[in-house]
Amino acid sequence: MSINLPTKHNVRVRRSIFAGLTLCTCILMLWLIYEALTPQTPLMLHIALLVLVGVTLPWMVIGFWNAIIGLLLCQLSSNPVAHILPAEMLKQNSQDGQTVTASTAILLCIRNETPERLVRNLDAMLQGLSASVLNTDNAVSKHFHIYILSDTDDLSIAAQERECFLAIAQRWEKQFSVIYRCRTDNTAYKAGNIADFCKRWGGQHEFALTLDADSFMTASAIVRLVRMMQSNPRLGILQGLVVGLPSTSAFTRLFQFGMRLGMRSYTMGSAWWQADCGPYWGHNALIRLAPFIAHCDLPQLPLRSGASRPILSHDLIEAVLMRRAGFEVRIYPQEDESWEENPPTLTEYIRRDLRWCEGNLQYVQLLTLPKLTLLSRLQLLLAIFMFLGSPAWIALMVICTVAISISTSPSTFINAGPMTSLLSIALVMWYLPKIAGALDVLLRKQERQRFGGGYRFSLSLILEVLFALLMTPITWLNHSLFMVGLILGKKQGWMAQSRDDHSIHLLEAIRQFWPHTLLGVTLSVMLYKTYPQALAYGLLFFSGLILAIPLAVLSSQPWLGRFMLRRHLLSLPEEIMPPTVLLVLDLPALKTA
Numbered sequence: 001m002s003i004n005l006p007t008k009h010n011v012r013v014r015r016s017i018f019a020g021l022t023l024c025t026c027i028l029m030l031w032l033i034y035e036a037l038t039p040q041t042p043l044m045l046h047i048a049l050l051v052l053v054g055v056t057l058p059w060m061v062i063g064f065w066n067a068i069i070g071l072l073l074c075q076l077s078s079n080p081v082a083h084i085l086p087a088e089m090l091k092q093n094s095q096d097g098q099t100v101t102a103s104t105a106i107l108l109c110i111r112n113e114t115p116e117r118l119v120r121n122l123d124a125m126l127q128g129l130s131a132s133v134l135n136t137d138n139a140v141s142k143h144f145h146i147y148i149l150s151d152t153d154d155l156s157i158a159a160q161e162r163e164c165f166l167a168i169a170q171r172w173e174k175q176f177s178v179i180y181r182c183r184t185d186n187t188a189y190k191a192g193n194i195a196d197f198c199k200r201w202g203g204q205h206e207f208a209l210t211l212d213a214d215s216f217m218t219a220s221a222i223v224r225l226v227r228m229m230q231s232n233p234r235l236g237i238l239q240g241l242v243v244g245l246p247s248t249s250a251f252t253r254l255f256q257f258g259m260r261l262g263m264r265s266y267t268m269g270s271a272w273w274q275a276d277c278g279p280y281w282g283h284n285a286l287i288r289l290a291p292f293i294a295h296c297d298l299p300q301l302p303l304r305s306g307a308s309r310p311i312l313s314h315d316l317i318e319a320v321l322m323r324r325a326g327f328e329v330r331i332y333p334q335e336d337e338s339w340e341e342n343p344p345t346l347t348e349y350i351r352r353d354l355r356w357c358e359g360n361l362q363y364v365q366l367l368t369l370p371k372l373t374l375l376s377r378l379q380l381l382l383a384i385f386m387f388l389g390s391p392a393w394i395a396l397m398v399i400c401t402v403a404i405s406i407s408t409s410p411s412t413f414i415n416a417g418p419m420t421s422l423l424s425i426a427l428v429m430w431y432l433p434k435i436a437g438a439l440d441v442l443l444r445k446q447e448r449q450r451f452g453g454g455y456r457f458s459l460s461l462i463l464e465v466l467f468a469l470l471m472t473p474i475t476w477l478n479h480s481l482f483m484v485g486l487i488l489g490k491k492q493g494w495m496a497q498s499r500d501d502h503s504i505h506l507l508e509a510i511r512q513f514w515p516h517t518l519l520g521v522t523l524s525v526m527l528y529k530t531y532p533q534a535l536a537y538g539l540l541f542f543s544g545l546i547l548a549i550p551l552a553v554l555s556s557q558p559w560l561g562r563f564m565l566r567r568h569l570l571s572l573p574e575e576i577m578p579p580t581v582l583l584v585l586d587l588p589a590l591k592t593a
Contacts, residue, residue: 011275015375018065018273025061029425030054036419040412045403052399055392058385063266064429067436070269074440081334084271085228089235089330092227100143100226102206104286107197109190111151113213115164117499121216122146124584126172128219144222145205146178149193151186158182190282191298191314198293205289212283214341214499216245218581221337225286228332236292236327237319239278239285240338241267246575246582246589248562249344249501251555253570254467256342257460260572261437267333276328277375282315284338288327292318295325301365313359316383317366320376324369337581344501346474346552347512353475354482357387361486390479397473397541401523405530423537431468450573460570470544470551477516477545504556506549513548520545565589 033053037046073080082090092098106125110118129144148165152158162180169178183196194210202208207229209222221240229235241263244256271278296318300308311317319329343349363380372380407413428435438461441447442454451457520542527535544551554560564570574582578590 011273014273014275018069021065022061025064025429026054026057029057029061029422032418032422032425036415036422038411038413038415045399048399049396052392052396055385056389056396058382059389060426060429062382064432066267066269067262067265067433068269069272070265070267071436071440073268073272074265075443080268081332084268084275084333085330086232088231089228092224092231098227098230100223100230102143102226102230103204104144104207104209104222104226105197105201105205105289106144106146106209106211106222107194108146108148108211108213108215109151109193109283110148110161110213111186111190112154112157113152113499114157115160118148118213119164119168120585122148122168123171124581125217125219125222126168126176127584128581129222130172130175132219132223143226144176146172146176147197147201148178148180149197150180150182151189151193152182153186188298188310189312189314191311191318195297198289202289202293208287208289208292210283210285210287212340214245215242215283216339216585217284218337224336225332229286229288232328234326234328235330236288236322236325237278237280237285237329238287239280239329239331241331241333241335242281242284242338242340243335244342244572245339246572246578246587247342247344247501248558248565248589250557250560250564251345251349252342253561253564254464254555255349255471257570257572258434258464258468259342261441261461261464262433263437264335264440265436266433267331271331271333274375276330277323277373277379278319278329278331280315280319280322280329284340287318287322291322291325291327295327296321299366299369301362311359311362311366313356313362313383316360316363316379320369320372320379323373323376324371337579341499344499345504345556346471347504347508347556348498350475350478350512354478357479357482358486358491360384360387361483387479387483390476391483393473393476393541394480397523397538398519401526401538404534405526410531410534423540427540430472431465434464434468450576452568452571452576456568456571463570467555469540470547473520473541473544474513474516474548474551477519481515501558501561502556503558504552506553509549509552513552516545516548520548 030050030053033049034046037049070080073083077083108118108122126146148161150158150161152161161182165178165180169180172178179201181197181200183193186192188195194208197208207226209217209225211217217240225238225240229238243260243263244252247253247256298311298314298317298321300310302308322329343352360383363384367377367380403413404410410416438457441451441457448454448457451460524535524538524542524546527538565575568575575589582590
């Protein structure tokens, strides 16, 4: 298969193709919902359902086509990344790659984190970079400088941090410069933390590698990003593909197994058409400091009171500002020894998810920023619809259930054939990124072996699909209730994350998930009392709400995580064949496995 390098003309053609596919699919889905409603359906209800379906479509349809394009690239090309990145960047994967010459600051951004995990990860990264010095004539350590940027306001944790990181600085002082700084306040949260670094030290370095408290990257992954950015002087941000670290938590295993599958094809497909307008996720990414300092200073958002508020989800805004300045933002869409830790329980996942929800909804105030590219504005809009789709789904569930329950017969409201087609297509489209990732594994023997073989992978896939069906409506309702709270003046802010495994008590789960159970049971009873034959369709959407409390409790139980580890269920490739660098981290999941 011949490889067409992604020239500007090729990228324009790709974007036109993708826009056409997306638009046609949206029109098809709207036509299906129109056909699914009978002429007897009241006009206002007809309009409401069309609008609500329209709100759910952008995120779902774009994910659908990203996954299909990515799967085709992975299956039909022996080197799919060659269709994504410019040739000069691809060379950095070979022995002909450039020598590291740029000064790179490695920024570890933390707030109220227990230092032990941070020290473990940082020591392993420094050992890897130190070993790379021994294997090359280039003194890599001279070009990497470590900054621990703390926003910790808990005095006891701050004291532990200071002691631990000063010890690291002394331990590595002959090879690396290690600087620890703790701000007295956390103005503008992580974005303000990095802005403070830029003012103090940014002029001393060409690049900065951004890491979160739960991030871990190998020396080879770090060096590869640096070499790629050196090769392309117009590259402003280079995002590495991030995958989850092996975990002993049952919830984490279920969640990140699906994420691992979903990211494979989705990221490749999105990079195919986004090209130099790629994503920035705020961590495990390399930024070029000079244009970042000059052009990516974040605006404050005005409040009705006349005060202002910082942007919570800073990463996408910094990416679009970098593009506005004429610099590229790209992703290296291939698994490359770049990891993160995911939340250990459903409660912690929701806390993180709602923080992102609040941040993304702030983009409404930024859509009119001057001189943004069209694609950048569309990316901001898509990030908003990522969460706006949730209340639209909940409204669709409630309206359809109520309408069916009060109608003399479902046939007076719904045409069964088109509605069945609509539901089937919607379910496939929603879960296609994971389906495409699973197909990519199942169709390749080497990939099946990496995941523990076809049988274990298939069994794990079934468990994850059931989990995803239960999780999806829970997430929708979380977003919906949270948005109502925002309208009423409630703010989430930026809270520290609990990263260690722990059980959720039944009473805690009841307090958090009783609205989910109440809504799920109410909708199910309404269908059962009126048209029981429709309940099977309803349970595709209601069952997660009904089972939210037991799901939260069960998925947090340590014994379930241990059972999965012993049976190699929902195992990642790093558990089947652990790389040496993760064995150095002494992860509990690799000990148990």
